[in-house]
Amino acid sequence: MDEDSGIRLNRPLAIAAVVVALLLGLVVGGALDIGKRLFGGPDPETVASSALQSMRAQNRLVPFVARYVSVVSSRQERLGGLVSSERTLILPGDVRYELDLAQLGPDDVKWDAASNTLNVTLPEIEIAGPEVDLAAAREYGEGGVLSVVTDADQALDRNNRARAVADLRKQAASPVPMRLAREAGRQAMERSFALPLQAAGFDSAKVIARYASDGTPVTEPLDRSRAYNDVLEDAQARR
Incomplete structure (x- = not known):
């Protein structure tokens, strides 16, 4: 053939x-x-409960990581400023923003059948660190009589390190990175609950994750613009 x-x-x-x-x-x-x-x-409540148990088993979620650099200086003077020593430290460090998933409980995950929405209340973002990068740290100082006859340089270095670590944490807790970390955590948790719901066939289900400090859709104040006449009346009343 x-x-x-x-x-x-x-x-x-x-x-x-x-x-x-x-x-x-x-x-x-x-x-x-x-x-x-x-x-x-499977019903949405069962799917959400299974997803909750799976996430609790992960213990902690790191949705956001940021790197900061602290520059601090310390100066020591004696004999009325006749002798002095000064040291400067440049210290970078990494900070993790974490969600403690073990804090999530059944009461924090509620299904609203009327709106086809899963509402999740998240624990607050926690700051872990900083993990300082000693290899990238830089120290500079002015040599003087005080640094020769005493341990002033060592004392200033210790003071600089403590101040630098505190400064790194202060930078990490500032409003902008905290807002970015909270948003990253919210989006990560919404995806974590939405994927199993979609896999179970609930394609139209919505997931809304909120932090407890955000309030609720009912109690949260609305962002409204005031009428022009109202603004004028208030201005005249203050005169």
Whole structure:
């Protein structure tokens, strides 16, 4: 048998195999659909509860990491300023922003069937660190009589390190990075709950994650612009 004949014989077999596969797919799909109708599929509360247990097992989530650099100087004077010593430290460090998932409880994950929405209340973001990069640290100082006859340089270095670590934490807790970290944590948690819901077939389900300090949609103040006349009246009343 030549090669062309083999191709002509195998083509109908391949088509038949595809048809059989499609029929089997329809049969299996129909059976699964009937099974869901008879026995019921997973409900959103069950899916959300399973996702919650899985996340609690992870213990901590790190949605955001930032690097900061602190520059501090210390100076020591004696004999009325006749002798002095000064040291400057440049210290970089990494800070992690974490969510303690162990704090999540069943009361923090609530399904609203009316709006098809899963509401999640998150624990507050925690700052971990800083993890200082000693290899990249730089120290500079002015040599003087005080540094020669005493341990002033060592004392100034210790003071600089303590101040630098405190400064790194202060930078990490400033409003801008905290806002970025909170938003990253919120988005990460929404994805973590949305993916299993979508995998279970709840494609239209929404997930809204909020921090306890954010309040609720009811109690949260609305951002409204005031009327022009109201502003004028208040200005005149203050005169």
